[in-house]
Amino acid sequence: xxxxxxxxxxxxxxxxxxxxCDCSKKDLLVCKDKSITDIAKLAIPHNxxxxxxxxxxxxxxxDDSFQQMPITLRLSIExxxxxxxxxxxxQDFPLLKSLKLSNNALRSLPSGVFHAxxxxxxxxxxxxxxxxxxxxxxxxxxxxxxxxxxxxxxxxLSPDLLAHQVNLKILNLSRxxxxxxxxDIFGSLYKLTSLALYENQLTEITPSMFxxxxxxxxLSLYSNLIKVIExxxxxHVPKLRELALQKNRLHTLADGLFLYVNKLEALSLYxxxxxxxxxxxxxxxxxxxxxxxxxxxxxxxxxxxxxNLTNLENLILTRNQNLYSLxxxxxxxxxxxxxLSLHTNNITSLPEDLFQDLPSLQMLSLYSNNFIGLPENLFxxxxxxxxxxxxxxxxxxxxxxxxxxxxxxxxxxxxxNPWMCDCRLEEFKVWLVENVEKVDNITSLVCHSPSTVAGxxxxxxxxxxxxxxxxxxxxxxxxxxxxxxxxxxxIPLDEKVKSxxxxxxxxxxxxxxxxxxxxxxxxSTTSSPLLRNVQTTTVRSVxxxxxxxxxxxxxxxxxxxxxxxxxxxxxxxxxxxxxxxxVSCFSLLKIRKLYxxxxxxxxxxxxxxxxIPMNTFSPGPxxxx
Numbered sequence: 001x002x003x004x005x006x007x008x009x010x011x012x013x014x015x016x017x018x019x020x021c022d023c024s025k026k027d028l029l030v031c032k033d034k035s036i037t038d039i040a041k042l043a044i045p046h047n048x049x050x051x052x053x054x055x056x057x058x059x060x061x062x063d064d065s066f067q068q069m070p071i072t073l074r075l076s077i078e079x080x081x082x083x084x085x086x087x088x089x090x091q092d093f094p095l096l097k098s099l100k101l102s103n104n105a106l107r108s109l110p111s112g113v114f115h116a117x118x119x120x121x122x123x124x125x126x127x128x129x130x131x132x133x134x135x136x137x138x139x140x141x142x143x144x145x146x147x148x149x150x151x152x153x154x155x156x157l158s159p160d161l162l163a164h165q166v167n168l169k170i171l172n173l174s175r176x177x178x179x180x181x182x183x184d185i186f187g188s189l190y191k192l193t194s195l196a197l198y199e200n201q202l203t204e205i206t207p208s209m210f211x212x213x214x215x216x217x218x219l220s221l222y223s224n225l226i227k228v229i230e231x232x233x234x235x236h237v238p239k240l241r242e243l244a245l246q247k248n249r250l251h252t253l254a255d256g257l258f259l260y261v262n263k264l265e266a267l268s269l270y271x272x273x274x275x276x277x278x279x280x281x282x283x284x285x286x287x288x289x290x291x292x293x294x295x296x297x298x299x300x301x302x303x304x305x306x307x308n309l310t311n312l313e314n315l316i317l318t319r320n321q322n323l324y325s326l327x328x329x330x331x332x333x334x335x336x337x338x339x340l341s342l343h344t345n346n347i348t349s350l351p352e353d354l355f356q357d358l359p360s361l362q363m364l365s366l367y368s369n370n371f372i373g374l375p376e377n378l379f380x381x382x383x384x385x386x387x388x389x390x391x392x393x394x395x396x397x398x399x400x401x402x403x404x405x406x407x408x409x410x411x412x413x414x415x416x417n418p419w420m421c422d423c424r425l426e427e428f429k430v431w432l433v434e435n436v437e438k439v440d441n442i443t444s445l446v447c448h449s450p451s452t453v454a455g456x457x458x459x460x461x462x463x464x465x466x467x468x469x470x471x472x473x474x475x476x477x478x479x480x481x482x483x484x485x486x487x488x489x490x491i492p493l494d495e496k497v498k499s500x501x502x503x504x505x506x507x508x509x510x511x512x513x514x515x516x517x518x519x520x521x522x523x524s525t526t527s528s529p530l531l532r533n534v535q536t537t538t539v540r541s542v543x544x545x546x547x548x549x550x551x552x553x554x555x556x557x558x559x560x561x562x563x564x565x566x567x568x569x570x571x572x573x574x575x576x577x578x579x580x581x582x583v584s585c586f587s588l589l590k591i592r593k594l595y596x597x598x599x600x601x602x603x604x605x606x607x608x609x610x611x612i613p614m615n616t617f618s619p620g621p622x623x624x625x
Contacts, residue, residue: 016045016047017029017045018031018042018043018044018045019042020033020035020036020042021033021042021044023048027048027049027050028048028049028050028052029044029045029048029050029051029052030052031044031051031052031053031054031056032052032053032054032055032056033055033056034055034056034057035057036053036056036057036058037056037057037058037059038058039053039056039058039061039065039066039077040062040064040065043067044066044067046067046068046069046070046071046072047071048071048072049071049072049073049074050072050073050074050076051069051072051074051075051076052076053076053077053080054076054077054078054079054080055079055080056080056081057080057081058077058080058081058082059080059081059082059083059084059105060082060083060084060085060086061077061082061084061085061086061089061090062085062086062089063086063087063088063089063091065089066089066090066092066093067092068092069092069093069096070094070095071095072093072095072096073095073096073097073098074096074097074098074100075090075093075096075098075099075100076098076099076100077100077101077104078100078101078102078103078104078124079102079103079104080103080104081104081105082101082104082105082106083104083105083106083107085101085106085109085110085113086110086113087110087111087112087113088116089113090113090114090116090117091116093116093117094116094119095119096117096119096120097119097120097121097122098120098121098122098123099114099117099120099122099123099124100122100124101124101125101128102124102125102126102127102128102148103126103127103128104127104128105128105129106125106128106129106130107128107129107130107131108130108131108132109125109130109133109134109137110134111134111136111137113137114137114138114140114141115139115140116140117140117141118140118141118142118143119143120141120143120144121143121144121145121146122144122145122146123138123141123144123146123147123148124146124148125147125148125149125152126148126149126150126151126152126172127150127151127152128151128152129152129153130149130152130153130154131152131153131154131155132154133149133154133157133158133161134158135158135160135161136160137161138161138162138164138165139164140164141164141165142164142165142166142167143167144165144167144168145167145168145169145170146168146169146170146171147162147165147168147170147171147172148170148172149171149172149173149176150172150173150174150175150176150196151174151175151176152175152176153176153177154173154176154177154178155176155177155178155179156178156179156180157173157178157181157182157185158182159182159183159184159185161185162185162186162188162189163187163188164188165188165189166188166189166190166191167191168189168191168192169191169192169193169194170192170193170194171189171192171194171195171196172194172196173195173196173197173200174196174197174198174199174200174220175198175199175200176199176200177200177201178197178200178201178202179200179201179202179203179225180202180203181197181202181209183206183208183209184208186209186210186212186213187211187212188212189212189213190212190213190214190215191215192213192215192216193215193216193217193218194216194217194218195210195213195216195218195219195220196218196220197219197220197221197224198220198221198222198223198224198244199222199223199224200224201224201225202221202224202225202226203224203225203226203227203228204226204227204228204229204230205221205226205228205229205230205233206230206233207230207231207232207233207235209233210233210234210236210237211236212236213236213237214236214237214238214239215239216237216239216240217239217240217241217242218240218241218242219237219240219242219243219244220242220244221243221244221245221248222244222245222246222247222248222268223246223247223248224247224248225248225249226245226248226249226250227248227249227250227251229245229250229253229254229257230254231254231255231256231257233254233257234257234258234260234261235260237261238260238261238262238263239263240261240263240264241263241264241265241266241287242264242265242266243261243264243266243267243268244268245267245268245269245272246268246269246270246271246272246292247270247271247272248272249272249273250269250272250273250274251272251273251274251275251297252274252275252276252277252278253274253277253278253281254278255278255279255280255281256278256280256281256283257278257281258281258282258283258285259280259282259283260283261283261285262283262284262285262286262287263285263287264285264287264288265287265288265289265290266288266289266290267288267290267291267292268292269291269292269293269296270292270293270294270295270296270316271294271295271296272295272296273296273297274296274297274298275297275298275299276298276299277298277301277302277305278302279302279303279304279305280305281305282305282306282308282309283308284308284310285308285309285310285311285312286310286311287311288309288311288312289311289312289313289314290312290313290314290315290316291306291309291312291314291315291316292316293315293316293317293320294316294317294318294319294320294341295318295319295320296320297320297321297322298320298322298323299322299323299324299325300323300324300325300326300327301317301326301327301330302327303327303328303329303330303332304329304332304333305330306330306331306332306333306334307332307333308333309333309334310333310334310335310336311336312334312336312337313336313337313338313339314337314338314339315331315334315337315339315340315341316341317340317341317342317345318341318342318343318344318345318365319343319344319345320345320346321345321346322346323345323346323347324345324346324347324348325347325348325349326342326347326350326351326354327351328351328352328353328354328356330354331354331355331357331358332356332357333357334357334358335357335358335359335360336360337358337360337361338360338361338362338363339361339362339363339365340358340361340363340364340365341365342364342365342366342369343365343366343367343368343369343389344367344368344369345368345369346369346370347366347369347370347371348369348370348371348372349371349372349373349374350371350374350375350378351375352375352376352377352378353381354378355378355379355381355382356381357381358381358382359381359382359383359384360384361382361384361385362384362385362386362387363385363386363387364379364382364385364387364388364389365389366388366389366390366393367389367390367391367392367393367413368391368392368393369393369394370393370394371390371393371394371395373397374395374398374399374402375399376399376400376401376402377401377405378402379402379403379405379406380405380406382406383408384408385406385408385409386408386409386410386411387409387410387411387412387413388403388409388411388412388413389413390412390413390414390417391413391414391415391416391417392415392416392417393416393417394417394418395414395417395418395419396417396418396419396420396448396449397419397420397422397424397425397428398425398428399427399428400426400427400428400430400431401427402428403431403435403438404431409438410438411438411440412435412438412439412440413440414439414440414445415440415441415444415445416444417445417448418448418449419445419446419447419448419458420447420448420449420450421447421448421449421450421453421456421458421461421464422450422464422465422466423464423465423466424464424466425458425464426464429458429459429461429464432445432458432459433459436459442457442459443457445457445458445459446458447461
């Protein structure tokens with residue numbers, strides 16, 4: 001008997017079901033067939049509350065497409081080829097509450113096409129080619145609660161377009177070409193809870209734009225061309241919970257912009273070319289759980305900027321190529337933060353007390369940075385830290401107690417770093433060996449330098465040596481015990497230890513080797529900044545290079561040590577000086593003799609009278625006359 005009643009019911013339903021349509025579900029008519037080109041020819045019965053017509057070749061809906069539909073509540077004509085609708089197409093649907101015309105080819109709508117639908121609550125016009133909307137097209141739709149106009153080609157809207165939609169709760173205007181909005185276009189939307197304006201061409205947000213949206217909960221403004229948001233733009237949306245401002249052109253934000261949106265639960269600011277933030281940006285936000293701030297141009301962030309976000313659990317501050325440093329109070333007040341992402345920045349160092357207010361942090365992502373070093377007590381305040389990402393961050397060494405102070409640590413990622421396997425890594429290596437199960441892919445942690453252990457896993461290196469300890473030992477040896485460097489004897493050095501040092505360091509070591517009296521200068525740990533820098537390199541390599549420079553070289557095709565060449569040059573110079581002195585002395589002696597010889601001509605001439613005997617000479621013939 002029951003079987004007969006069921007069969008009778010299906011036979012009755014089948015008798016009123018149009019060809020090419022499905023009426024198997026109660027009160028539902030589904031017409032999906034590519035061969036359907038005219039809706040009027042379907043002769044749709046009036047006894048269905050839900051009618052779905054999709055995937056057809058129908059191009060229009062006219063006044064004759066439907067007969068009287070007194071009980072139809074939902075009509076969906078989507079994914080067709082509709083390009084024309086006549087003004088009276090829906091006049092026979094007095095109780096219609098939902099009309100869906102999505103995904104068609106509509107370029108325009110007649111002004112009175114929806115006037116008869118006074119009970120309509122949902123209207124979907126998305127995914128069409130609409131260029132313009134008549135200011136009065138929604139005039140009679142006072143009960144409308146949801147309106148979808150997204151994915152059209154709208155460039156501007158009339159100020160009165162939504163003047164009568166006092167019950168509207170959801171409005172989607174996204175993915176159009178709107179460059180601006182009329183001042184009071186949302187003025188009557190007191191009950192609006194969701195507004196989507198993303199993927200348009202808006203350039204600014206004015207203070208009066210959202211003035212009357214006191215019930216607004218979700219606001220999507222992402223992927224526009226917004227450069228300016230006025231200071232009071234969000235002061236009149238006290239119930240706002242979700243705000244999306246990502247992918248715009250914001251370089252900065254007004255001081256105190258978010259002071260009065262205390263109900264925010266999610267805020268997205270990523271992919272904006274932010275250069276700086278004001279010192280005061282966020283008000284008290286007990287409900288904000290997530291904040292996205294990646295792909296910006298920030299070089300730092302102000303101290304205490306997040307201090308009012310006391311319940312923030314997820315902070316994403318990544319992919320900021322200009323972010324090199326963070327103030328020690330950057331994360332002050334974030335006592336409930338669980339996830340902090342700082343990866344893919346250019347941070348070179350972190351203040352030791354940077355994480356002092358993060359006792360609840362569980363996951364810390366620091367990978368892909370340029371760390372020079374990390375403070376030993378950096379992770380000490382992180383009492384609940386479980387996972388740390390430090391991979392690919394150019395880390396060469398780490399303090400031995402860095403992870404020892406984190407008892408809750410479960411997983412550490414350290415691969416992709418150029419480890420320097422010297423004695424400074426000794427304590428960290430001990431921790432590494434004791435915590436193999438905590439380190440992800442531990443065999444990928446390989447030594448990058450010195451070259452003799454390059455490629456060997458860090459935890460497998462037998463002995464980690466700092467060459468500067470060997471240098472101190474050499475310099476503390478008495479000079480008399482230093483091996484003599486000749487053409488056939490060279491100080492043997494450990495070839496396993498090599499590194500690069502500055503040219504000045506090599507010169508300083510060379511001087512010390514050539515003049516042992518300067519050993520005090522090298523032994524002093526505070527005298528020369530240069531030598532203190534040498535200690536940070538492989539000092540044995542300095543000795544190697546210095547001694548190598550003193551080894552015999554081929555000069556003028558002869559194998560002679562530099563020392564001998566200098567010795568013979570100095571000897572020749574000394575001989576020449578002695579010869580010059582000798583010649584000078586000899587010349588002075590000769591000059592002295594000449595001086596004495598010519599000195600007599602300077603004395604006065606004295607005439608001496610001499611008595612000559614008369615008889616000495618014979619008188620001349622005239623004498624006596």
